[in-house]
Amino acid sequence: MAKVLVSELVLRDGHQSLIATRMRTEDMLPICASLDSIGFWSLEAWGGATFDACVRYLKEDPWERLKRLRKALPNSRIQMLLRGQNLLGYRHYSDDVVRAFVQKSADNGVDVFRVFDAMNDVRNLRVSIEAVKKSGKHAEGTISYTTSPVHDIPYFVNLAKELEAMGSDTIAIKDMAGLLTPTATYDLVNAITAAVKLPVHLHSHATSGLSAMSFIKAVEAGAAILDTCISPFGEGASHPSTESIVAALAGTEYDTGLDLGKLQEVAAYFREVRKKYWQYESDFTGVDTRVLVNQVPGGMISNLSNQLKEQGALNRMDEVLSEIPRVREDLGFPPLVTPTSQIVGTQAVLNVLTGARYKSVTNEVKNYLLGHYGKAPGTVNESIRALAVGNGEVITCRPADLLEDEMDKLRTEVESLARSEEDVLTYAMFPELAQTFFQERAAGTLKPEPLLEKEAVSAA
Amino acid sequence: MAKVLVSELVLRDGHQSLIATRMRTEDMLPICASLDSIGFWSLEAWGGATFDACVRYLKEDPWERLKRLRKALPNSRIQMLLRGQNLLGYRHYSDDVVRAFVQKSADNGVDVFRVFDAMNDVRNLRVSIEAVKKSGKHAEGTISYTTSPVHDIPYFVNLAKELEAMGSDTIAIKDMAGLLTPTATYDLVNAITAAVKLPVHLHSHATSGLSAMSFIKAVEAGAAILDTCISPFGEGASHPSTESIVAALAGTEYDTGLDLGKLQEVAAYFREVRKKYWQYESDFTGVDTRVLVNQVPGGMISNLSNQLKEQGALNRMDEVLSEIPRVREDLGFPPLVTPTSQIVGTQAVLNVLTGARYKSVTNEVKNYLLGHYGKAPGTVNESIRALAVGNGEVITCRPADLLEDEMDKLRTEVESLARSEEDVLTYAMFPELAQTFFQERAAGTLKPEPLLEKEAVSAA
Ligand SMILES: [Co+2]
Ligand SMILES: [Co+2]
Numbered sequence: 001m002a003k004v005l006v007s008e009l010v011l012r013d014g015h016q017s018l019i020a021t022r023m024r025t026e027d028m029l030p031i032c033a034s035l036d037s038i039g040f041w042s043l044e045a046w047g048g049a050t051f052d053a054c055v056r057y058l059k060e061d062p063w064e065r066l067k068r069l070r071k072a073l074p075n076s077r078i079q080m081l082l083r084g085q086n087l088l089g090y091r092h093y094s095d096d097v098v099r100a101f102v103q104k105s106a107d108n109g110v111d112v113f114r115v116f117d118a119m120n121d122v123r124n125l126r127v128s129i130e131a132v133k134k135s136g137k138h139a140e141g142t143i144s145y146t147t148s149p150v151h152d153i154p155y156f157v158n159l160a161k162e163l164e165a166m167g168s169d170t171i172a173i174k175d176m177a178g179l180l181t182p183t184a185t186y187d188l189v190n191a192i193t194a195a196v197k198l199p200v201h202l203h204s205h206a207t208s209g210l211s212a213m214s215f216i217k218a219v220e221a222g223a224a225i226l227d228t229c230i231s232p233f234g235e236g237a238s239h240p241s242t243e244s245i246v247a248a249l250a251g252t253e254y255d256t257g258l259d260l261g262k263l264q265e266v267a268a269y270f271r272e273v274r275k276k277y278w279q280y281e282s283d284f285t286g287v288d289t290r291v292l293v294n295q296v297p298g299g300m301i302s303n304l305s306n307q308l309k310e311q312g313a314l315n316r317m318d319e320v321l322s323e324i325p326r327v328r329e330d331l332g333f334p335p336l337v338t339p340t341s342q343i344v345g346t347q348a349v350l351n352v353l354t355g356a357r358y359k360s361v362t363n364e365v366k367n368y369l370l371g372h373y374g375k376a377p378g379t380v381n382e383s384i385r386a387l388a389v390g391n392g393e394v395i396t397c398r399p400a401d402l403l404e405d406e407m408d409k410l411r412t413e414v415e416s417l418a419r420s421e422e423d424v425l426t427y428a429m430f431p432e433l434a435q436t437f438f439q440e441r442a443a444g445t446l447k448p449e450p451l452l453e454k455e456a457v458s459a460a
Numbered sequence: 461m462a463k464v465l466v467s468e469l470v471l472r473d474g475h476q477s478l479i480a481t482r483m484r485t486e487d488m489l490p491i492c493a494s495l496d497s498i499g500f501w502s503l504e505a506w507g508g509a510t511f512d513a514c515v516r517y518l519k520e521d522p523w524e525r526l527k528r529l530r531k532a533l534p535n536s537r538i539q540m541l542l543r544g545q546n547l548l549g550y551r552h553y554s555d556d557v558v559r560a561f562v563q564k565s566a567d568n569g570v571d572v573f574r575v576f577d578a579m580n581d582v583r584n585l586r587v588s589i590e591a592v593k594k595s596g597k598h599a600e601g602t603i604s605y606t607t608s609p610v611h612d613i614p615y616f617v618n619l620a621k622e623l624e625a626m627g628s629d630t631i632a633i634k635d636m637a638g639l640l641t642p643t644a645t646y647d648l649v650n651a652i653t654a655a656v657k658l659p660v661h662l663h664s665h666a667t668s669g670l671s672a673m674s675f676i677k678a679v680e681a682g683a684a685i686l687d688t689c690i691s692p693f694g695e696g697a698s699h700p701s702t703e704s705i706v707a708a709l710a711g712t713e714y715d716t717g718l719d720l721g722k723l724q725e726v727a728a729y730f731r732e733v734r735k736k737y738w739q740y741e742s743d744f745t746g747v748d749t750r751v752l753v754n755q756v757p758g759g760m761i762s763n764l765s766n767q768l769k770e771q772g773a774l775n776r777m778d779e780v781l782s783e784i785p786r787v788r789e790d791l792g793f794p795p796l797v798t799p800t801s802q803i804v805g806t807q808a809v810l811n812v813l814t815g816a817r818y819k820s821v822t823n824e825v826k827n828y829l830l831g832h833y834g835k836a837p838g839t840v841n842e843s844i845r846a847l848a849v850g851n852g853e854v855i856t857c858r859p860a861d862l863l864e865d866e867m868d869k870l871r872t873e874v875e876s877l878a879r880s881e882e883d884v885l886t887y888a889m890f891p892e893l894a895q896t897f898f899q900e901r902a903a904g905t906l907k908p909e910p911l912l913e914k915e916a917v918s919a920a
Contacts, residue, residue, distance in 0.1 A: 182676055182708050209672065209691065209704025216642055216673045231669065231747040235695065243749040244669025248642050260753050267749075287691040289703035289727075293720050 004254045005041035005225040007079060007201070008242060010270060011069070012044040014233030017205065019280040021053040023273070024448065025065045031269045032072035038262055040076060041225050042112050045069050046105070047081035048088035048338075055426065055433045059446040063108055063422040070109030077138070079112035080105060083338075084124040085400050086117075089429045090339060092372075094403040095127045097410070101425050102131035108422070114172050114201075116142035118340045121374030122162045123398035133167050140201060141168030145175040145188075146335035147295075148328070150378040156188060157195045164196045170225065171198050175214075176337045177297040178207035185214035189221035199224035205239060207298055209287035212240040212248070219254045230263065232270040236285040237299070243267060279452050294321050295328075300341050307349055316352050323348040323357075330384045331368060332376025343368055361388040371395040417442070464714045465501035465685040467539060467661070468702060470730060471529070472504040474693030477665065479740040481513040483733070484908065485525045491729045492532035498722055500536060501685050502572050505529050506565070507541035508548035508798075515886065515893045519906040523568055523882040530569030537598070539572035540565060543798075544584040545860050546577075549889045550799060552832070554863040555587045557870070561885050562591035568882070574632050574661075576602035578800045581834030582622045583858035593627050600661060601628030605635040605648075606795035607755070608788070610838035616648060617655045624656045630685065631658050635674075636797045637757040638667035645674035649681035659684035665699060667758050669747035672700040672708070679714045690723065692730040696745040697759070703727060739912045754781050755788075760801050767809055776812050783808040783817075790844045791828060792836025803828055821848040831855040877902070 015023035028045075035043060046066055054062040069078060085092045087101050102113065113132045117124040125141065132139040141163030143156055160171050171192060173180075180188075185202070192200055200223045204211040215226050227239055234241035246258045288298040296304075301321070308314045327348045334340040343364045351357045367373065369385045371394050385394070395402065407424070414427040417438035427434040440446045475483035488505075495503060506526055514522040529538060545552045547561050562573065573592045577584040585601060592599040601623030603616055620631050631652060633640075640648075645662070652660055660683045664671040675686050687699055694701035706718045748758040756764075761781075768774045787808045794800040803824045811817040827833065829845045831854050845854070855862065867884070874887040877898035887894040900906045 181710070183712050208707060209695070209701045210708055212669065212673050213676045213704075213708050216676055231749065234747060235669070241669045241747040241749075243752075244673075244747055247668060247749055247752050248670055248673050250641070252643050260749065264750060264753055287694060287701040287704055289691065289701075289707055289720065290724060292703075292707050293724055 004219050004223070004249055004256050006242065006245065006256050006258060007042045007044055007225060007227045008035065008038075008040045009044045009227055009229040009239055010233045011035075012047050012050055012079075012081065013203075013227075014229040014238050015277075016047070016049045017238040018233055018236065018282075018285065019274065019277040021049045022057065022277050022280050022449075024058055025060055025068060027273045027276070028065075029068060029072050031266060032069065034262065034266050034269070036073045036076050038258055038266070040258075042077040042079040043073060044079040044081070044114075044227070045073075046078065046110060048083060051088045051426075052430060052433070055430055055437050057449045059437065059440065059448045061422075061437075061441075062426065063104075063420075066105070066108045066110070077111040078109050079114060079140075080110045082113050082115045082128055084115055084117040084128055085398075086124075087128075087429060092124075092399045092403060093428065094406045095400060096405040096407045097425075097428055098127045098400075099131045099134075100407055100421070101428070102128055103135055104422055104425055106132070106135035106137045110137065112138040112140055114140040114142055114174075114203075116144050116172070116174055117374065118144060118337050119334055119374040120144050120159055120377060121398075122159070122166065124374050124400070125163070126166060126398075127400070129163075129166050129168060138169045139167060140170045140172045141166060142172040142174050144335040144337055145173055145180060146177070146333070146337075147179055148333035148378065150333050151335075153188060153191045155377070157191050160192045160196045160198075164198055168198060170201050171196060172201045172203055175202075175204035175211070176335075177291050178205040178210060179291060180204050180214045181210055182213045182217040186217040186221045189218050189223045193222035201225040201227070203227040203239075205237060206235050207237050207287070208289045208292055212244060215240055215245060216248065219249065230270050231267050232274045236287070237282075275454075276451055278454055295325050296321055297336055297341065300324075300336060300345055303342075304345055304349065307346070311353065313353055319352045320348050323351050326357075327351065329378075330381040331365075332378035332380045334368075334373075334376060339364070340368075340373070358384055358387050366392070369394070372399050374399055414438070464679050464683070464709055464716050466702065466705065466716050466718060467502045467504055467685055467687045468495065468498075468500045469504045469687055469689040469699055470693045470726075471495075472507050472510055472539075472541065473663075473687075474689040474698050475737075476507070476509045477698040478693055478696065478742075478745065479734065479737040481509045482517065482737050482740050482909075484518055485520055485528060487733045487736070488525075489528060489532050491726060492529065494722065494726050494729070496533045496536050498718055498726070500718075502537040502539040503533060504539040504541065504574075504687070505533075506538065506570060508543060511548045511886075512890060512893070515890055515897050517909045519897065519900065519908045521882075521897075521901075522886065523564075523880075526565070526568045526570070537571040538569050539574060539600075540570045542573050542575045542588055544575055544577040544588055545858075546584075547588075547889060552584075552859045552863060553888065554866045555860060556865040556867045557885075557888055558587045558860075559591045559594075560867055560881070561888070562588055563595050564882055564885055566592070566595035566597045570597065572598040572600055574600040574602055574634075574663075576604050576632070576634055577834065578604060578797050579794055579834040580604050580619055580837060581858075582619070582626065584834050584860070585623070586626060586858075587860070589623075589626050589628060598629045599627060600630045600632045601626060602632040602634050604795040604797055605633055605640060605664075606637070606793070607639055608793035608838065610793050611795075613648060613651045615837070617651050620652045620656045620658075624658055628658060630661050631656060632661045632663055635662075635664035635671070636795075637751050638665040638670060639751060640664050640674045641670055642673045642677040646677035646681045649678050649683045653682035661685040661687070663687040663699075665697060666695050667697050667747070668749045668752055672704060675700055675705060676708065679709065690730050691727050692734045696747070697742075735914075736911055738914055755785050756781055757796055757801065760784075760796060760805055763802075764805055764809065767806070771813065773813055779812045780805075780808050783811050786817075787811065789838075790841040791825070792838035792840045794828075794833075794836060799824070800828075800833070818844055818847050826852070829854070832859050834859055874898070 051062040054060040129139045202218050228242040228245045229239040231241035243263045291297045347365045511522040514520040589599045688702040688705045689699040691701035703723045751757045807825045
């Protein structure tokens with residue numbers, strides 16, 4: 001059975017990549033019956049940024065969104081993205097929080113958990129994958145793809161084998177920066193499908209305009225599932241358009257079997273939805289191949305540009321862009337994805353602006369060098385480590401091994417505001433945002449960030 | 461030598477597809493030195509729509525643009541698109557006009573002539589291809605790609621052989637509607653490269669999001685040259701982004717050898733240029749796969765939608781979309797490209813709105829049925845022909861065989877205004893526009909259509 005399966009990303013990564021994660025549940029529900037009838041392998045609908053945006057901007061309870069989508073998509077697998085031991089937050093959580101979070105996500109409707117770690121340290125994935133399996137759901141062990149002298153095919157194949165051994169049901173290749181070329185994709189997918197028995201699921205951002213081409217080579221190499229996004233939320237920083245991939249494979253041995261006519265209806269719907277969110281469009285959403293030249297992802301360059309502008313040092317950009325690969329090498333070549341992209345970028349800016357490398361070192365880099373994010377993929381530069389943390393104790397165990405159970409403490413802390421175990425977990429992810437949200441909820445003052453009328457602004 | 465060559469389209473098809481052909485020469489010249497140094501196989505820079513827009517909106521002499529580009533691109537082949545016996549206009553010209561036009565284009569700087577006919581009637585290509593060869597330049601015989609029961613691979617292979625026999629130096633496959641899928645591309649290119657000795661040059665619009673994928677299969681099947689557009693004017697209605705294709709093939713046996721770093725500079729330049737022309741952006745520039753479902757190209761749907769709106773009949777769109785393939789079949793399946801797309805679309809609208817098919821017939825359809833556009837690819841519906849033109853004489857010769865030489869007449873007509881043979885040719889292409897242009901030039905009142913300031917409009 002060479003038939004290729006498709007995961008539709010419009011409810012999560014599509015709007016996260018193109019309109020700052022702002023799509024509201026009310027704009028998802030009307031099209032759910034159509035989405036549900038098409039026959040996608042999964043509908044990705046939940047993750048860290050959507051959870052955050054619900055609480056922070058949309059004033060929606062993210063658990064409520066999940067429940068409503070579950071009801072509206074009775075025939076579909078709902079998929080979520082989970083940052084391993086970080087869950088949806090920015091720190092390592094104790095194992096009891098991980099277990100509680102996974103169980104509640106499963107209870108409320110998640111079928112497929114894509115679990116990844118920024119460092120590809122599988123110790124940071126183990127507890128969440130175990131929890132997914134215990135809940136009876138689908139665990140997708142994930143490779144964070146990057147390029148570096150240590151990230152060769154044997155490295156990724158070994159990682160895939162470890163993910164298989166940990167009980168993964170599928171293996172995802174997550175190419176967040178759009179680095180995968182058609183040839184690299186073919187070789188990687190080919191090697192992984194030869195080494196593990198699990199279906200390979202490919203996620204590759206269209207940022208550099210390579211992902212659709214890579215998909216063609218991926219299916220030829222045996223990839224089983226492709227991540228696509230319906231065209232009005234496809235391409236650029238998002239993903240290959242669903243209709244294009246379906247059309248490209250139609251009539252071949254890789255035919256997805258999806259109905260292009262039905263997809264037109266979904267596309268027509270989301271074309272109108274996107275217009276509502278025009279205020280979140282970025283200035284430029286086309287192809288951006290800078291990452292292929294200087295190894296720095298497009299999104300990171302925008303952030304750096306803002307950082308430098310604030311300090312009146314925009315003219316130092318080229319130096320910073322040259323410094324980033326050096327800092328990354330010093331840190332043992334972590335993939336550049338949240339949170340490592342911020343860690344590397346900020347230190348590179350400091351190294352340039354202070355005029356001496358590591359004269360000033362951020363706390364995040366210190367923690368990184370102390371092992372608190374897990375094991376680096378390559379070798380950390382020991383003289384930089386000595387310079388930055390001196391005699392600080394470097395841990396080599398799994399970071400979460402040092403954490404005590406914390407659910408009871410969290411429950412107590414938020415007792416007066418939480419109405420459910422889900423509320424406690426929301427508080428665990430984003431303590432301050434959650435408290436504000438719960439207070440506003442109690443006061444009946446929850447109010448989403450307003451959507452501006454285009455005409456009104458133009459006429460102003 | 462499997463190395464793949466690249467033609468850059470930003471100076472012609474890129475801005476034609478995305479900003480209504482409005483790019484000015486002053487925005488081309490500053491980047492020409494960079495473009496010239498990259499090593500493209502050709503730079504497409506001239507064609508019917510750019511010529512028209514120069515005279516109509518930009519108040520630039522298109523011949524002057526050509527001369528300035530020639531000077532600014534000393535190391536590059538300049539390529540133009542020529543509509544065979546129609547040249548850059550909308551009617552058939554006599555052979556002496558065709559010969560004069562080709563010679564003057566060659567004299568002023570065109571190196572590569574891509575010559576096509578909307579009907580794929582090679583008799584409409586013969587005189588222009590001969591004229592190109594006589595001028596010592598490169599003749600690219602072109603296949604207008606479409607799908608229909610008569611447009612199978614043997615049909616296109618036969619066409620390629622005829623183009624080779626006529627003296628073409630390369631064969632272009634022109635997929636103006638973005639219909640080519642990766643598999644169809646592979647099979648077509650494979651069959652043509654097996655049947656003719658000439659290099660195959662592929663042009664496929666990214667409208668339906670398939671073209672980059674098709675390019676990968678095209679080079680595997682032996683395509684020699686690919687048409688791409690630098691990313692700020694790439695994708696959507698335009699073409700695969702140059703940087704993406706270069707990156708996709710880098711390091712493979714199909715490596716283009718182009719420098720991705722240099723291309724970043726060109727991209728950065730055109731990213732700023734595109735902003736100047738924001739008033740010509742269309743509402744939606746993403747992937748549009750409707751053509752794959754109902755056989756009607758996206759651009760044609762927009763035109764029809766305007767036509768129907770004017771007549772208060774937008775609610776009849778679905779009927780019109782169903783009628784178009786029927787009219788196309790009645791006419792023997794012409795490819796839908798200028799002018800046949802307009803001919804078929806307008807008749808389909810009439811057939812729906814009058815309530816009876818062919819109750820009213822346009823003059824263009826009558827002329828088409830009388831053979832004045834050339835031979836239809838398939839069989840024309842004889843009962844429709846009888847209904848539309850009665851006993852009118854159907855010609856079967858080459859349409860231009862009925863035309864007398866006309867250069868002398870044209871020279872006389874425009875004698876008082878023309879300053880050169882090039883002016884006479886401009887007049888031949890667009891008589892009314894040219895006269896207005898020459899009068900304004902004489903009066904010193906040539907003034908381009910103004911570019912609006914975005915801030916000014918928002919603040920208004
Ligand atoms: Co993603
Ligand atoms: Co074109």
